[in-house]
Amino acid sequence: GAGVSQSPSNKVTEKGKDVELRCDPISGHTALYWYRQSLGQGLEFLIYFQGNSAPDKSGLPSDRFSAERTGGSVSTLTIQRTQQEDSAVYLCASSLEQIGSETQYFGPGTRLLVL
Amino acid sequence: SQKIEQNSEALNIQEGKTATLTCNYTNYSPAYLQWYRQDPGRGPVFLLLIRENEKEKRKERLKVTFDTTLKQSLFHITASQPADSATYLCALVLAFSGGYNKLIFGAGTRLAVHP
Numbered sequence: 001g002a003g004v005s006q007s008p009s010n011k012v013t014e015k016g017k018d019v020e021l022r023c024d025p026i027s028g029h030t031a032l033y034w035y036r037q038s039l040g041q042g043l044e045f046l047i048y049f050q051g052n053s054a055p056d057k058s059g060l061p062s063d064r065f066s067a068e069r070t071g072g073s074v075s076t077l078t079i080q081r082t083q084q085e086d087s088a089v090y091l092c093a094s095s096l097e098q099i100g101s102e103t104q105y106f107g108p109g110t111r112l113l114v115l
Numbered sequence: 116s117q118k119i120e121q122n123s124e125a126l127n128i129q130e131g132k133t134a135t136l137t138c139n140y141t142n143y144s145p146a147y148l149q150w151y152r153q154d155p156g157r158g159p160v161f162l163l164l165i166r167e168n169e170k171e172k173r174k175e176r177l178k179v180t181f182d183t184t185l186k187q188s189l190f191h192i193t194a195s196q197p198a199d200s201a202t203y204l205c206a207l208v209l210a211f212s213g214g215y216n217k218l219i220f221g222a223g224t225r226l227a228v229h230p
Contacts, residue, residue, distance in 0.1 A: 004158070035220075042119070042204065043159070043220040050215060091158050104218070106158030 002026070004107035006092050012113045013082055021077040021110045025094030033095075033104065034067055034077050038088045046090075049075065082114045117142040119207055121221040129229055134192040136224045138205035141186060143219065145207035148181055148188050153202045153223065162203075163190075195228045202226070 005024045013019050025032050030051045035043040045059040049069040060066070064082075069075040079086055089111050093104040119140040128134050138148070147166050151159035165172045165181045165188070172179045178191040192199050202223040209217050 033218075040123075040222065042222040043206075043218075045217060045219070048215070048217070056215065056217075093158070103161040103164075106160070108156070108158050 004092055004094055004105050006090075006107040006110050008110060009108065010111045010113075012115065014115055015084060016081055018078065018080045019082055019112065021079075021090050021112070023075045023077070023092030023094075023107060025073065025075070025092070026105055027073075029094035029096055029105075030072070031095045031097060031102075032069055032075050033093045034075070035091045035093065036088045037091055037109070043091065046077070079112075082112075084114050087112055087114045117219075119143070119205070119219055119221045121203075121205060121224045123222065123224070125225040125227055127227045127229060128195055130196060132195055134195045134199065134226055134228070136190040136203050136205075136226065138188040138190070138221055139186060140207055143186075143207050143209065146210040146216070147208035148179075149206045149208060149218070150177075150179055150188075150190050151204040151206065153204055159204055164208075192226075195226075197228045197230055200226055200228050 007022045032049040034046040036046055037043050047067045048056040064080045067077045089109040091106055091109045093106045095102040095104045121138050147164055149164045150162045152162055153159040163172055163174055163179045165179050167183055176193045180189045202225045204220055204223040206218045206220045
């Protein structure tokens, strides 16, 4: 079956532009997570959606970052007025229910480069 | 302060030997600990989960130990093969009130298995 997909796979943008990153989770998975991975760093938690509950936005680094999940499925991560320090790989993951004993399935990531 | 640490230096071993990777943490009380494999340009792939009340978990050539007193997990790959070469990430699963969990990832250790 299809795994988690993300688009675009690569994105190069100029400083100050807005970008949108898309995540299609595995069908039926209620939990969806966004992470950021910088070179040589661990995955940094950004935001977590669980069913119809209010998302956990505690990991978003600034108010330039926002995310939504429409219809409990597809999610979009938006970065406004991008900065060079936003350059990283943005990973999306989904799980059948909230993680713990449940496996998280990761997408391939979107590589963002801000010039 | 809270930290999760994995050896930042790459681990180089000969094919057929046992690879042992370490994950240490401080000031966390994880309910579970997970190990992931990440290949270049790909998202992490779940390998094993171990609960706080389990000492050891095995899956084929993989073995994970979890010592909550030492606050350490060891990840072993026996009879290693060049195809095992990848970066291995450990992740703590923290349980929060309100019934949701969060993963905290280490930066990963790169393993290179030489023929």
